[in-house]
Amino acid sequence: MKPRKTAVPQTSARRRRRADAPSVVAGAPPVEAVAEVRRNTALSADAFLLDLMVDMPAALPGQFVMLGLPDGAAPLLRRPFSVMGHDPSRKSLEIHYSARGAGTRVLSELRPGHKLGLLGPLGRHFPQAAEVARRPADLEGGLAPLSVLVAGGRGTAPLIFFAERARRSVGGSSGPVLFLAGARTAAQLVLLDRIHATEVFVSTDDGSAGKKDTVIGLLKSLDGQPDFALGAAGRETRRRPGAVLYGCGPAGMLRELHSYAESRGLPCFVSLEARMACGLGVCQGCAVRLTGSRYALVCKEGPVFESCLVDWAQYEGA
Amino acid sequence: MSRQRRESTTPAQGRRGSRGRPARSVSAGAGGARLPDLSVRIAGLRLSTPVLLASGVAGYGEEMGEVVDLNRVGAIVTKTLTPEERAGNPPPRLFETPAGLMNNIGLANVGLEGFLAEVLPQLKRHRTRIVVSVGGFSLRDYEKVLASVDAAGGAHAFEINVSCPNVRAGGIHFGCSASRAARVVRALRPLTALPLLVKLTPNVTDIGSVAAACVSEGADGLTVANTYTALAVDLRTRRPRLGGVTGGLSGPAVKPLSLAKVWEVTSRVKAPVIACGGISTAEDALEYIVVGATAVQVGTACFRSFKTPELIVNGIIAYMKENSLSSLQELRGTMTLAPAE
Numbered sequence: 001m002k003p004r005k006t007a008v009p010q011t012s013a014r015r016r017r018r019a020d021a022p023s024v025v026a027g028a029p030p031v032e033a034v035a036e037v038r039r040n041t042a043l044s045a046d047a048f049l050l051d052l053m054v055d056m057p058a059a060l061p062g063q064f065v066m067l068g069l070p071d072g073a074a075p076l077l078r079r080p081f082s083v084m085g086h087d088p089s090r091k092s093l094e095i096h097y098s099a100r101g102a103g104t105r106v107l108s109e110l111r112p113g114h115k116l117g118l119l120g121p122l123g124r125h126f127p128q129a130a131e132v133a134r135r136p137a138d139l140e141g142g143l144a145p146l147s148v149l150v151a152g153g154r155g156t157a158p159l160i161f162f163a164e165r166a167r168r169s170v171g172g173s174s175g176p177v178l179f180l181a182g183a184r185t186a187a188q189l190v191l192l193d194r195i196h197a198t199e200v201f202v203s204t205d206d207g208s209a210g211k212k213d214t215v216i217g218l219l220k221s222l223d224g225q226p227d228f229a230l231g232a233a234g235r236e237t238r239r240r241p242g243a244v245l246y247g248c249g250p251a252g253m254l255r256e257l258h259s260y261a262e263s264r265g266l267p268c269f270v271s272l273e274a275r276m277a278c279g280l281g282v283c284q285g286c287a288v289r290l291t292g293s294r295y296a297l298v299c300k301e302g303p304v305f306e307s308c309l310v311d312w313a314q315y316e317g318a
Numbered sequence: 319m320s321r322q323r324r325e326s327t328t329p330a331q332g333r334r335g336s337r338g339r340p341a342r343s344v345s346a347g348a349g350g351a352r353l354p355d356l357s358v359r360i361a362g363l364r365l366s367t368p369v370l371l372a373s374g375v376a377g378y379g380e381e382m383g384e385v386v387d388l389n390r391v392g393a394i395v396t397k398t399l400t401p402e403e404r405a406g407n408p409p410p411r412l413f414e415t416p417a418g419l420m421n422n423i424g425l426a427n428v429g430l431e432g433f434l435a436e437v438l439p440q441l442k443r444h445r446t447r448i449v450v451s452v453g454g455f456s457l458r459d460y461e462k463v464l465a466s467v468d469a470a471g472g473a474h475a476f477e478i479n480v481s482c483p484n485v486r487a488g489g490i491h492f493g494c495s496a497s498r499a500a501r502v503v504r505a506l507r508p509l510t511a512l513p514l515l516v517k518l519t520p521n522v523t524d525i526g527s528v529a530a531a532c533v534s535e536g537a538d539g540l541t542v543a544n545t546y547t548a549l550a551v552d553l554r555t556r557r558p559r560l561g562g563v564t565g566g567l568s569g570p571a572v573k574p575l576s577l578a579k580v581w582e583v584t585s586r587v588k589a590p591v592i593a594c595g596g597i598s599t600a601e602d603a604l605e606y607i608v609v610g611a612t613a614v615q616v617g618t619a620c621f622r623s624f625k626t627p628e629l630i631v632n633g634i635i636a637y638m639k640e641n642s643l644s645s646l647q648e649l650r651g652t653m654t655l656a657p658a659e
Contacts, residue, residue: 030384032385076417076419076569077621077622078621117622117623119385274410275411276412277412277419278375278621280384281377282375282382283375283621284406284411284423285412285421287406289409295406295409300381
C-alpha cells in the first residue's frame with residue numbers, strides 16, 4: 001500500500017510545520033461586548049445551557065469566549081467557556097456549563113435580561129478533517145476523511161458545534177462525522193438531542209446508558225468498522241483518507257485519546273483547559289507544557305492543540 | 319524634551335482628540351466652561367492622562383490593541399524585559415482569591431533581541447507613551463537591557479522592576495533593601511537621559527527608606543507598588559495552588575494596602591509617585607491622587623474589562639468637572655488628617 005508508506009514522513013513534516021508555526025488565529029479579531037441572557041436552562045442538577053444575545057463576530061468550532069459578571073460582583077475575573085453554538089445573524093451564542101465553582105454557581109442564578117461582560121471569539125479553532133488528513137482527499141477520489149469526535153463529561157459543547165458545522169457544510173463536503181459521548185452516568189448525558197452527526201455512540205461508566213465503558217473504550221471498540229487508520233468505510237467502494245480524531249474532556253481522557261491516536265497513527269486534535277485571566281495572550285497565565293520543554297498559551301496558541309505537541313505527563317487540566 | 323514642548327504647543331485640533339487633552343472630546347455642552355486638564359508630568363515626560371497600563375497586563379501593546387484604544391491611556395508599561403528570552407514558571411500560574419488574583423508567571427518575556435527586532439517597532443506605531451519595564455538577575459542584566467533599549471530609541475521612559483516576587487535571584491532581591499536598590503539606580507542613571515522610574519516591592523518593612531534611597535541616586539519617580547507575596551493551598555491535594563508555590567497578589571484586595579504604601583512613600587520623598595494596586599474605578603484612582611500619587615497604573619482590573627482604563631479616565635473627568643478642578647495638581651496630596659468639624 002504505497003500511500004500508507006508515505007504517510008509517516010508526511011505526518012512528521014506536518015507536525016514540524018505546526019510546531020514551528022507562529023500562533024495564527026484564523027477568524028475575526030475578538031470584541032469586548034455586553035451579552036444579555038436570553039435563557040439559562042437547567043439540564044440536570046448542575047448542568048446548564050446559556051443562551052446569550054450578543055453582537056460578536058462569527059465564532060468557529062473550538063473557539064471560546066470569556067464571560068464576566070458586571071460591576072463589582074464576585075468572582076473578579078472572567079472565565080473561559082467553549083462556544084457550543086453561534087448564529088451571528090440572530091446574535092445568539094450558546095454556552096454549556098456546569099455549576100461547579102463559585103463563578104459558575106453565580107452564573108446559574110442569572111435570569112433572562114441579566115447582562116454579562118464578554119470577550120470573544122478567542123483562540124484557535126478545530127481544523128476540519130479535510131485540512132489535516134494524512135492523505136489529501138483528491139488522492140482518494142475526492143472522499144472527505146472521517147471525523148471522529150470524542151467527548152468526555154462536559155467536553156461535548158465545542159464538538160457539538162463542530163458536528164453542526166460539518167453537517168451544514170456544502171453538500172456534506174466535510175465527510176462523515178462519528179460522535180462519541182461518554183459520561184459517568186446517564187443523567188450527565190444532557191445534550192444528546194443536540195448532537196447532529198452521521199452516527200452517535202454513547203458510553204457511561206455505570207452502564208446506565210449506552211455501552212458500559214469509558215469513552216476511550218468505546219472508541220477502541222468502534223475502530224475497525226470502519227478501520228479508522230485505513231478509512232475503509234463499510235459498503236463504500238472507494239477508500240477514504242484515514243480518520244481524524246477530535247477530543248474534549250477531562251485531562252486523563254485526553255491523555256488516553258492521544259496514546260490511542262499515536263498507536264494508530266491518526267492525527268488528533270484536543271481542546272485544553274487552563275486557568276486564564278486575560279484571554280488575549282498578554283498575561284501569560286494559561287501556559288501548558290508542550291513537548292520540547294516549551295510552554296504554549298492556551299488562550300492564544302490553543303485551546304485546540306494537535307495532541308502530539310502536548311507534554312501529557314505535565315497536563316492536569318484547569 | 320523637544321517632543322513634549324512641541325506637543326503642548328500643538329493647536330487644539332479636534333480630530334486628534336485622543337492624543338491631546340482628553341477633555342476636548344467631552345467639550346459638548348456647558349458652553350465656555352473650563353475644561354479639566356488631565357495631563358500630568360513625570361520628570362519632563364508629559365502624559366495625556368494619568369492612567370497607565372501596568373506592566374504585565376498590556377503585553378507589548380499588540381495583543382490588547384485589538385480591543386482597547388491604547389491612545390486613551392497615558393502610557394503603556396511593557397511586560398518586564400530581561401536580556402534572555404524567558405519561558406516563565408511551571409503552571410498553574412494563576413489563582414483567584416476573593417477580590418484578588420495571585421500570579422506566578424516568572425517574567426516570561428521575549429528577551430532583548432526579540433524585543434528590539436519585533437516588539438519595539440510595533441510599539442512605536444502607537445501614539446501613547448511607552449515605558450519599558452527593565453528586569454534582570456544581576457546588575458549587568460539591568461544595564462544591558464536599559465542601554466540597548468535606550469540606544470534603539472522609541473521608549474519614553476524606563477521602569478526598573480526590582481520587585482518581582484516570582485523569580486529566585488534578581489528581581490525582588492534588589493528591591494528588598496535600600497542599599498541594593500540604590501546600587502541598581504546608581505548603575506543605571508548614567509546610561510539614559512530618559513525618565514527613570516523604580517517599581518518598588520511592598521514586601522518590605524520600610525518602603526519609604528527604599529524609595530528615598532532610589533531618589534537620592536537619581537530616580538525620577540517611583541511606582542508603588544508591585545504585588546504582595548501570597549500563598550494558597552489546595553486542601554484536597556495539600557499542594558500549593560501555584561506551580562511556583564507562592565505568587566504575587568493583586569486586584570481590589572490589595573488596594574487599601576498599597577494606598578498605605580503610597581502614603582508612606584509620598585510622605586517621605588518629593589519625587590512623583592505612580593500608584594499601582596487594585597485600581598478598578600475612577601474613585602480608586604482619585605483616592606491615590608489625594609494621598610499624593612501623580613498618576614496611576616491599572617493592572618488586574620483590565621482582565622475583567624479592557625475598557626476599565628478608559629472608564630477610569632472618563633470618571634476622573636466627571637469628578638474634576640463636578641468639583642471644578644482645572645488640573646489634577648489641585649487634588650494631589652490633599653488628604654487632610656485633621657478631624658472633620
